[in-house]
Amino acid sequence: MLTLENVSAGYGSFQVLFGVSLEVKAGESVAVIGPNGAGKTTLLRVISKLIDATAGEIRMEGRSLNAVPAHEVIGLGIAQVPENRRLFPRLSIEDNLKMGAYLPAARARFAERLEMVFALFPRMKERHAQLAGTLSGGEQQMCAIGRALMSGPKLLLLDEPSAGLAPVVVQAIFEVVRKMSAEGYTVLIVEQNVRQVLKVVNRAYLLETGRIKSSGSAAELLNSSEIRKAYLGI
Amino acid sequence: MDIFDVFLLEAVLNGLLLGGILALLALGLNLIFGVIDVVWICYAEMIMIGMYAVYYLHNVYHLPLWFAFAGAIAIVAVGGAALHHLVIRPVLAAEPINQLLVTGGVLFFLQAGATLVFGVEFRNVGIRLPQLQVGEMYLSMARLIAFGVALAAMIGMSVFLKRSYLGTAIRAISQDRRIMPLMGVDPNRIFLVTSALGGALAGVAACLLVLQYDIHPAIGLSFGPITFLICVLGGLGNMMGGFIAAFIFAQFISVGGFFLHVEWGYVLAFLFFIAVMFWRPQGILGGK
Amino acid sequence: MKYAALALLAAAPLLGMGNYPLHLLIMCVLWGYVYTSWSVMGRLGMVSFGHGAFMGIGAYVVVMAWNHYGLSPWIGAPIALVLTAIVALLIGYPCFRFKIVGHYFALVTLALSEVTRLIIVALRDQTGGSLGVTPNTALAETSYSLGALQFSSKLVWFYVILAFWLGGLWIWKKVDESMGRLALEAISQEEDAAASIGINVTRLKLRVTLISALMTCMGGVLYAQYQAYVNPETVSGIGISLQMVFGAIAGGMFVRLGPTVGAVFTLLLAEGLRLWFGNLYHGLDLTVYGLMLVLFIIYMPKGILGAATQAWEKRRGGVARAA
Numbered sequence: 039m040l041t042l043e044n045v046s047a048g049y050g051s052f053q054v055l056f057g058v059s060l061e062v063k064a065g066e067s068v069a070v071i072g073p074n075g076a077g078k079t080t081l082l083r084v085i086s087k088l089i090d091a092t093a094g095e096i097r098m099e100g101r102s103l104n105a106v107p108a109h110e111v112i113g114l115g116i117a118q119v120p121e122n123r124r125l126f127p128r129l130s131i132e133d134n135l136k137m138g139a140y141l142p143a144a145r146a147r148f149a150e151r152l153e154m155v156f157a158l159f160p161r162m163k164e165r166h167a168q169l170a171g172t173l174s175g176g177e178q179q180m181c182a183i184g185r186a187l188m189s190g191p192k193l194l195l196l197d198e199p200s201a202g203l204a205p206v207v208v209q210a211i212f213e214v215v216r217k218m219s220a221e222g223y224t225v226l227i228v229e230q231n232v233r234q235v236l237k238v239v240n241r242a243y244l245l246e247t248g249r250i251k252s253s254g255s256a257a258e259l260l261n262s263s264e265i266r267k268a269y270l271g272i
Numbered sequence: 273m274d275i276f277d278v279f280l281l282e283a284v285l286n287g288l289l290l291g292g293i294l295a296l297l298a299l300g301l302n303l304i305f306g307v308i309d310v311v312w313i314c315y316a317e318m319i320m321i322g323m324y325a326v327y328y329l330h331n332v333y334h335l336p337l338w339f340a341f342a343g344a345i346a347i348v349a350v351g352g353a354a355l356h357h358l359v360i361r362p363v364l365a366a367e368p369i370n371q372l373l374v375t376g377g378v379l380f381f382l383q384a385g386a387t388l389v390f391g392v393e394f395r396n397v398g399i400r401l402p403q404l405q406v407g408e409m410y411l412s413m414a415r416l417i418a419f420g421v422a423l424a425a426m427i428g429m430s431v432f433l434k435r436s437y438l439g440t441a442i443r444a445i446s447q448d449r450r451i452m453p454l455m456g457v458d459p460n461r462i463f464l465v466t467s468a469l470g471g472a473l474a475g476v477a478a479c480l481l482v483l484q485y486d487i488h489p490a491i492g493l494s495f496g497p498i499t500f501l502i503c504v505l506g507g508l509g510n511m512m513g514g515f516i517a518a519f520i521f522a523q524f525i526s527v528g529g530f531f532l533h534v535e536w537g538y539v540l541a542f543l544f545f546i547a548v549m550f551w552r553p554q555g556i557l558g559g560k
Numbered sequence: 561m562k563y564a565a566l567a568l569l570a571a572a573p574l575l576g577m578g579n580y581p582l583h584l585l586i587m588c589v590l591w592g593y594v595y596t597s598w599s600v601m602g603r604l605g606m607v608s609f610g611h612g613a614f615m616g617i618g619a620y621v622v623v624m625a626w627n628h629y630g631l632s633p634w635i636g637a638p639i640a641l642v643l644t645a646i647v648a649l650l651i652g653y654p655c656f657r658f659k660i661v662g663h664y665f666a667l668v669t670l671a672l673s674e675v676t677r678l679i680i681v682a683l684r685d686q687t688g689g690s691l692g693v694t695p696n697t698a699l700a701e702t703s704y705s706l707g708a709l710q711f712s713s714k715l716v717w718f719y720v721i722l723a724f725w726l727g728g729l730w731i732w733k734k735v736d737e738s739m740g741r742l743a744l745e746a747i748s749q750e751e752d753a754a755a756s757i758g759i760n761v762t763r764l765k766l767r768v769t770l771i772s773a774l775m776t777c778m779g780g781v782l783y784a785q786y787q788a789y790v791n792p793e794t795v796s797g798i799g800i801s802l803q804m805v806f807g808a809i810a811g812g813m814f815v816r817l818g819p820t821v822g823a824v825f826t827l828l829l830a831e832g833l834r835l836w837f838g839n840l841y842h843g844l845d846l847t848v849y850g851l852m853l854v855l856f857i858i859y860m861p862k863g864i865l866g867a868a869t870q871a872w873e874k875r876r877g878g879v880a881r882a883a
Contacts (some may be wrong), residue, residue, distance in 0.1 A: 311663055311667070313802075359854055359858070362858045363857065363858055366861065368662050368663060369605075369607050369662055369663060369666070370857055370861060372607075372663045372666055373607075373805065373806070373809060373853075373857050374853075374854055374857040374858060376802050376805070376806065376853070377806065377850050377851075377852075377853030377854035377856075377857060378850065378854055379802070379850070380802070380806070380846055380847075380849060380850030380853060381846075381847055381850025381851050381853075381854060382850070383846070383850075384843040384844075384845070384846030384847040384849070384850055385843065385847045385850070386843075387842055387843030387846070387847075388841055388842065388843035388844050388847050391842070392842065392843075489843070493797075493798055493799060496798070497670055497671070497674045497798050500667050500670065501667065501670075501671050504664065504667050504668075508664075532682075533682055535678045535679075535681050535682035536678075536682050538674075538678050539675055539678045539679055539682060542671045542672075542674055542675045542678070543675060545668075545671050546651065546668060546671055546672065546675075549654075549655075549660060549664075549668050550654035550655075550658060
């Protein structure tokens, strides 16, 4: 579904990604793991076209994204849950979800998808009129995921959904991710919480200093000595 | 009732009606500031252009008044979008004060341009609405209409912002400009639409003001400053605050003008503004 | 070279200059002085839209004192300065104390200049309202009156105003020297950082504001005495306040001679267009001026002299490197 070929990117003269190639197949859930500053967030930003790739090509279902402006990416079926959730703090939960369904195609199915998101996160339904800025971290993450789902994406990009959350809440969030991939969503998730994320995805890539260091099935990576030493502390 | 009190009540009521039009003036400016974070110093000059548009369409080209009104609103709306595209966009990344100054340059340009094109003569659309007599009081019909339209515009705007997708996006963009593309929203387009909407509101104000005032290239200077001050007093970008501030200012002007002279009313209003700024720099309803 | 240019400027009127060119020259220097006064604080990030208030106080207090109380401008001017100082402190202290900056500061000061204009208009029995007022002349029998600060000779005015202009430039330099570059930049850019290294930002800003306001007030006094006519619109209110801001920006408010260049530029532009097209196109000069301001702020935010200096330094830097 999504392929990256030798993608390089950065901010001004500061290069972050060096020839990254990866693939996400339909129905799969894939994680990109790696330390802080490896370029994981940049990778998702480049896919969403929030920043432009300086080299290489990104394709969604065979179509090159190189010339697509940022605001048209979501129309191709790629929705992103950004780093730090980035909800609109002074809009209600429902309005935040409404923003997720901004595209005309999504507007038509707003009521239906709202029900779906409320079914997935009953808490959102209870608090639909509450301002997003007043929610707890975990609730904000749910709202952010819900907002991305409102567009009816083919591919969901998640940027560090566990960051800054209490362990119990982290569990709950990963449970949601697992549930979504079980329901057939294609998911690309970027995470530092390697142990947890590898339990819920099919495959993973290890990104270090802007380069893909290794890749494999979740089980393979969980058992690789390199990962166990560096990321799992075993 | 004592005759004195009747006049005072009349002043209060006329102040209330004046508040309506001031609130409308503030509404457009607040909308633009709230979304784009830019103060159009030339906002009142946009209104002046709208007033000339009404005059030319109606009195020179003899088109029906309703058409002249619609045309003026459309012209100022396009003008607002053009202002954003040509002038604001290039300085969006510059220091905020430059954004304020650049629209100040536009103020000079529009005011002098109007002198150049339309001349310095006072123009009048020639519609004089009667005074409305209520008991012993006289109320301005034009102000009453302005008050009604301003109220309707305010309610319409608030419904639009609350209910529609575009309105929600307009509220959202001021909170987080950079992630808007992730929602499928092109921020530039929202800015352009907002500017056109702000322009359209200036156009509506123009239609109401031609009923009460003569048209002159420098007319913007007579209600430009007060509009900014109302917006700041209410908390820049805060529409409800602007609404309340407009009525407070109008009472100062109307009642102050009743006891002293109309200029003293303005002086009191402005001094009140300065005093409030020191008490609540963020405006009466602005958040920290 | 600096002194040679100054000598040339000072000698210029003696070389048989007509009355009109001399008047233009005086206006250039006078507005150069006023714009310089504004820039003393404007360049530090305190963009005031309220300097019309100070100029208005200067102009009207001397004329009112002379016309109504027979007080000489030698007494009127100090009164105006004291009044200006009080107003500047009253508005400045709370602004800086509560960190009202950027466009909030601009809009608060805008209110101040409007208040001044409106008070002048409202006191129309004394001030003549929006029709303006002329100081009673003391020149009925003589060509000059030192007591009334009135001179029929433009030459005298030229040297008086030139002296003030030079004084303004000197003050600018002294402000720079007394505070040090670091403090200056710190208050305009990073106020909290400045406070953390022990700079009393409020006091510093207040001092600069006071200097700038007093200088502007003197500009008002000079304007009223030289023109022998004042009008609320031409010495106070939003119009004149914006004119100062934009004159300074056009010339370049970050270089010492920038505001003066701005004054020369705007006056020559207005007069040039007027001569070129006659009075046929009323408003043409300001239309072009407004358009140029917009272009300046977008493409040349450092102003004419600022951009020129920058280009010159770049070229010199390039030459130096090449050598």
